[in-house]
Amino acid sequence: MATINLGKVVDKAWVGKGLTEVLAAPVSALKGVSDRDGELLQEAFGIETVAALAELEYVRWAR
Structure with missing residues (x-):
């Protein structure tokens, strides 16, 4: 790992x-992810x- x-x-x-x-933080805590991006991720994927975000199946597939 x-x-x-x-x-x-x-x-x-x-x-x-x-x-x-950090794991409990909103996704906007990540560099390059805006508050609006976080809202869109919440709307689209919950x-x-x-x-x-790390556990999202699409992220795992991409990794």
Whole structure:
């Protein structure tokens, strides 16, 4: 399994937070994902957290 530097994948407000906090965070905590993007993910797939995005079957297929 690859190691992820969370500081490189989350917005500044989330740098230094633990993995548990980041997984529970809204998807907009990820770099490049706006609040509006988060709303659209919620509308389309019911995604509200980073963890839910990671478990989305389409993300797993792409990975």
